[in-house]
Amino acid sequence: MKVLISDTLSDAGLEIFRQAKGIEVLYEPDIHKDLEKFKTIIADIDGLAIRSGSKVTADLLAHAKKLKVIGRAGIGVDNVDIPAASKMGTIVMNTPGGNVVTTAEHAISMMCALTRQIPQATASIKAGKWEKNRFMGAELFNKILGIVGCGNIGKIVADRALGLKMKVIAFDPFLTAEIASELGIEKVELNDLFARADYITCHTPLNDKTKHIINKEAFAKMKKGVFIINCARGGIVKEDDLAAAIEAKIVAGAALDVFEKEPVDPSNPLLKLDQVICTPHLGAATEEAQENVALDVAQQIADFLINGNIVNALNAPNVSGELLKKLGAVITLSGKIGSLHGQLCKESPEEIRIAYYGDIIKHPLASLTTAILQGVLKPMMEEGSVNAVNAPYLAKDRGIKVQESKISSHSDYATLVEVTLKFKDSERVISGSIFGNASPRIVRFNNLFPEARPEGHILIVENQDKPGVIGKIGTYLGQHSVNISRMQLGLDEASGRATAFYNVASDVSEEILSGLRKIDGIIEATKVYL
Secondary structure, eight states: OEEEEOSOOOHHHHHHHHHSTTOEEEEOTTGGGOHHHHHHHHTTOSEEEEOSSOOBOHHHHTTOTTOOEEEESSSOOTTBOHHHHHHHTOEEEOOTTSSHHHHHHHHHHHHHHHHHTHHHHHHHHHTTOOOTTTOOOOOOTTOEEEEEOOSHHHHHHHHHHHHTTOEEEEEOTTOOHHHHHHHTOEEOOHHHHHHHOSEEEEOOOOSTTTTTOBSHHHHHHSOTTEEEEEOSOTTSBOHHHHHHHHHTTSEEEEEESOOSSSSOOTTOGGGGOTTEEEOSSOTTOSHHHHHHHHHHHHHHHHHHHHHOOBOSBSSSOOBOHHHHHHHHHHHHHHHHHHHHHHHHOSSOOSEEEEEEEEGGGGSOOHHHHHHHHHHHHGGGSSTTOOOTTTHHHHHHHTTOEEEEEEESOOSSOSEEEEEEEEOSSOEEEEEEEEETTTEEEEEEETTBOOOBOOOSEEEEEEEESOTTHHHHHHHHHHHTTOOEEEEEEEEETTTTEEEEEEEESSOOOHHHHHHHHTSTTEEEEEEEEO
């Protein structure tokens, strides 16, 4: 089998591939710069090892007919079209553990450099000046650091900041007060963090909920003289609004390792401001981190191609090749149920109850449980940081109790997976089964019993059960060029409420979703992607 390495990889990683029996290595670290050549070579490739330079788009994947696995040496996979890869049956792996410490240390380093104006002072001296009085810094001691997103990296940042004797507050909807207390930090709401923090550092994934979360409205709530640090993802901070806040003297300075467009446009207004220091996406750029991720990605790809074992996959659970043949469809179903739950969560669940029914209980079910936990936790964590190895530990770390039960049969289905999330004041139940040989269906959503296909873009709309509402929804979506490919409706007669799953052909903007919620009779409208 052939493995193409399309970015620079350390010698240690290359050696693992070269020593693997049955694998031929093609090391082409610059091929991503020649798209046509890339398309030609990838047609005969079984495995692809990449870093951030290679853009694995749907267009490129269309030429990769034999591709079985993509391995990202690093944590971020925003350069891979995971839905397109999943449709092809291609496993996408990353190496989430190799660079979390490095990224956290970079954020702390940027904060220190920003506070003491080290880059500006260095440039001044190299220009032949000695401006001792110009560069007046400040102490970090006793300052309040606000962390937006307290996952794996955010927790390390908190620990290092506490070592600097800073006071640490954190906003993370899925962080419990108990875990925060154990970390020695204070859990707060976002607006409270904006109002209190002297420094604000971002460590969230980039998604619909976090894009431009630091914007004009947020800056208006911050104390004058705040410092902003972003070593997570470009787009979390709205760059034009940040530039305006600096010019208005609300923000004293910013340290950025990431930008919305990379490489950064030289005309970006932030680059013209002395109060901004920046690095070219160096969060994971240490020798130790690069060695770690190179070793990990080489071992994972080789193990999958030779033995069929899946490790650190983002679109499949960790499982042996033999078990995958027996339980593949149910594992996929379990992951989709977990993902549906996770995308609907507005707070961290206190408990996850999983019930397995039917013939599947004869097999080891750990891979199903981890697929569910992976799906639930993924929207709560940094991009690419959740996998089947760490999902049970992350759930425990966040104070989530996991219960599992096995029942020999179900009255209606030969195989059924039921997942209940218990929150402080409510709970949500989602069940799924396999139709035919390998077709997953959602068959229960709380007190509703649809037969919905958990695939692609889905609008979940709850409405009052009265004439005309469904027609209004269809008309509204049609007016906004949203094509409905499938619809499943369930009715809760006791409450007089209906819930429908609308499979739509493409993503729906927040603006369209907001307009949908304003239609008379609509109680709630949410979008998910499965």
